[in-house]
Amino acid sequence: xxxxxxxxxxxxxxxxxxxxxxxxxxxxxxxxxxxxxxxxxxxxxxxxxxxxxxxxxxxxxxxxxxxxxxxxxxxxxxxxxxxxxxxxxxxxxxxxxxxxxxxxxxxxxxxxxxxxxxxxxxxxxxxxxxxxxxxxxxxxxxxxxxxxxxxxxxxxxxxxxxxxxxxxxxxxxxxxxxxxxxxxxxxxxxxxxxxxxxxxxxxxxxxxxxxxxxxxxxxxxxxxxxxxxxxxxxxxxxxxxxxxxxxxxxxxxxxxxxxxxxxxxxxxxxxxxxxxxxxxxxxxxxxxxxxx
Ligand SMILES: Cc1cc2nc3c(=O)[nH]c(=O)nc-3n(C[C@H](O)[C@H](O)[C@H](O)COP(=O)(O)OP(=O)(O)OC[C@H]3O[C@@H](n4cnc5c(N)ncnc54)[C@H](O)[C@@H]3O)c2cc1C
Numbered sequence: 001x002x003x004x005x006x007x008x009x010x011x012x013x014x015x016x017x018x019x020x021x022x023x024x025x026x027x028x029x030x031x032x033x034x035x036x037x038x039x040x041x042x043x044x045x046x047x048x049x050x051x052x053x054x055x056x057x058x059x060x061x062x063x064x065x066x067x068x069x070x071x072x073x074x075x076x077x078x079x080x081x082x083x084x085x086x087x088x089x090x091x092x093x094x095x096x097x098x099x100x101x102x103x104x105x106x107x108x109x110x111x112x113x114x115x116x117x118x119x120x121x122x123x124x125x126x127x128x129x130x131x132x133x134x135x136x137x138x139x140x141x142x143x144x145x146x147x148x149x150x151x152x153x154x155x156x157x158x159x160x161x162x163x164x165x166x167x168x169x170x171x172x173x174x175x176x177x178x179x180x181x182x183x184x185x186x187x188x189x190x191x192x193x194x195x196x197x198x199x200x201x202x203x204x205x206x207x208x209x210x211x212x213x214x215x216x217x218x219x220x221x222x223x224x225x226x227x228x229x230x231x232x233x234x235x236x237x238x239x240x241x242x243x244x245x246x247x248x249x250x251x252x253x254x255x256x257x258x259x260x261x262x263x264x265x266x267x268x269x270x271x272x273x274x275x276x277x278x279x280x281x282x283x284x285x286x287x288x289x290x291x292x
Contacts, residue, residue, distance in 0.1 A: 001042040001043070002042070003038065003041050003042055004041055004044065004047040006041075006047075006048060006049055006050060006051050007049060007050045007051070008050075008051055008053065009028070009050060009051065009052045009053065010053045010055075010056055011052065011053075011056070011057065012056045012057060012058075013057060014057055014059060014060070014139065014166070014168065015141070017030075017052055017054060017057060017166060018139055018140055018141040018164070018166060019141055020052050021052055021140070021163075021164045021165070021166060022140060022141045022164045024050050024052070024164075025163040025164050026163040027048070027049050027050055028048060028049070028050035028051070028052050029046075029048040029050070029051055029052070030051075030052050030053075030054050030117075030166055031051040031052060031053045031054065031055075032054050032055070032074065032075055032111040032113055032114040033075075033077065033109035033110045033111045033114050034109065035102070035106055035109050035110045035114070036110075036114060036118045037051075037114070054074065054075050054113075054166070055075060057075070059073060059168075060073040060074050060075035060076075060113070060168060061073050061075050061076060061080075062076075063076055063080070063084050063086060063087065065086045065174070068173060068174045069171060069172070069173060069174070070086065070087070070090070070091070070171070070172040070173075070174065071169050071170075071171055072087075072112055072169065072170040072171075072172070073113075073168070073169060074111060074112060074113025074114075074166070074167045074168050074169060074170070075111045075112075075113060076111060076112050077107065077108060077109065077110060077111055077112075078098040078099075078101045078102075078106070078107035078108075078110050078111075078112070078115070078125075079098070079104070079107040079108050081094060081095065081098035081112065081125075082095050082098045082099050082107070090174050090175055091132060091172060091175075091181070092180070092181055092182060092288050093128045093131055093132070093181035093182050093183040093200050093201075093202070093285075094125070094128045094129060094132070094172075094183075096128060096182060096183035096184070097124040097125050097127065097128030097129075097183045097185075097198075097200070098124070098125065098128070100124055100183070100185045101115070101124040101125065112125055112129075112170055113167045113168075113170075116129075116136065116149065116152070116153075116159075116167060116170070117159060117161060117167055118157070119153050119154070119155070119156065119157050119158055119159050119225070120156065120157070120194070121156055121220065121221055121223065121224055121225060121226070122194045122195040122196075122198070122220055122221035123220070123226075124183075124185065124195065124198065124220075126149060126153060126220065126225075126226045127183065127198055127199070127200040127218040127219070127220040127226045128183045128200050129149055129170060129172070130149050130150055130200065130216075130218045130226055130228070131181055131183075131200035131201065131202045131216050131217075131218045132172045132173070132175065132181065132202065133148070133172075133173060133216070134148075134149040134170055134171065134172050135147060135148050135149060135170075135171045136149055136152055136167050136169065136170055136171070137167070137168045137169040137170075137171065138152075138160075138161060138162075138165045138166070138167055138168070139165065139166050139167075139168045140162065140164045140165045140166070141164070144168075146171070147160060149170070150228070153225040153226065154225065155224045155225060156224055156225075175202070175204065175292075176204050176214070177207065177292060178204065178205040178206075178207050178289055178290075178292055179202065179203065179204035179205070179214065179289050179292060180202075180203055180284075180285045180286060180287065180288025180289030180290070180291070180292055181200065181201060181202040181203070181285050181288060182200070182201055182280075182281045182282075182284030182285040182288060183198065183199070183200045183281065184198065184199055184200075184277050184280050184281045184284065185197075185198040185277075186198070186273055186277060194221075195220055195221045196221060196264055196265050196270065196273065197219070197220070197221050197222055197259075197270050197273040197274055197277055198219075198220035198221055198277070199217065199218070199219055199220070199253070199274065199277040199278050199280075199281040200216075200217075200218045200220075200281060201215075201216070201217050201218075201278065201281035201282045201284070201285040202214065202215070202216040202217075202285060203215055203236070203241065203282065203285045203286055203289050204289070205241075205289050205290075209240075210240060210241070211238055211239060211240050212236045212237055212238065212239055212240075212241060213237075213238075214237075215232075215233045215236035215237055216228065216233060217229040217232045217233055217236075217249065217253055217278060217281070217282070219253060219256065219257050219274055219278075221259075221270070222257035222258060222259040222270055222271075222274055223257065223258040223259070224258075227256065227257070227258070228256075229252065229253040229256040229257070229278070230256060231252040231253070231255055231256050232249040232250070232252040232253035232256060232278060234252075235248055235249055235252055236249050236282075241282075241286045243279075243283070246278070246279045246282040246283055246286075247275075247279050249278055249279070249282055250274070250275035250276065250277075250278040250279040250282075251275055253274050253275065253278040254271045254272070254274045254275045254278075257270070257271055257274045259271055259274075
């Protein structure tokens, strides 16, 4: 399959990339790892006249931690997320999400920015980031804006991103002490598999009595975007962690989910799997919290 014809732009700085995107607007598309964009171009699903490669912009490949904030450049790849010590030290759910994305070949190319902007309901990284309350930096020539990741994703393939905007960074606040998180994914195959259901969970424990002070549960592939499970979070808050509590939270999360039937699985099966995966993710997050 051949790619349709396009003009190739290869800026080496962000201001230059923003200027090009500002001129092209919807006639251009940023190109990161290409694992989604080039595949869709080959399938003739899209044919942008211009590709603006981000791969020579060094600042988009940086991972930087300072003052309790982790800044991950949009062109950091999935494999780099799994290998970063600063990420594995405090953001276990993100490492879990990155490690389960596609195959080694895909993980070498696929970037965090690209995985977010494709806005697939079943993508691995958005739930694993949302569970830490991630924000993203969107840049255009006229300035930057910072948006919660939860608000950026609007529906399958749809984001708040303007046609001239580039996602430049993902921002994560370092979790409190005695907090832990986990990401679990179910597919129909073991590898190279888009999630049938995925769940990320975060638990922050009260350092005095060990009760749950902060709880976040994010469900993927069971709605048009990854969603929080507010009923599950509500019943966790203020309670002492236990298997029974995590089971109740799983049941509540299933009620919060809005899955559809498709050829890969029925809505009923997905709802059942939300129960199981939520319970597992919470247990793993609790173990992680006890170690921190
Ligand atoms: C065989 C295979 C298996 C896969 N398995 C999985 C899987 O298990 N889990 C999963 O989540 N995904 C999977 N994917 C999907 C894909 O790898 C990811 O969505 C990938 O992370 C996209 O990132 P990229 O860097 O390749 O983006 P690209 O393909 O370069 O770009 C994707 C889209 O995002 C835009 N974009 C990219 N970067 C930016 C930016 N910084 N600012 C603004 N717009 C930007 C592009 O214009 C384009 O519209 C798989 C893909 C393949 C081919």
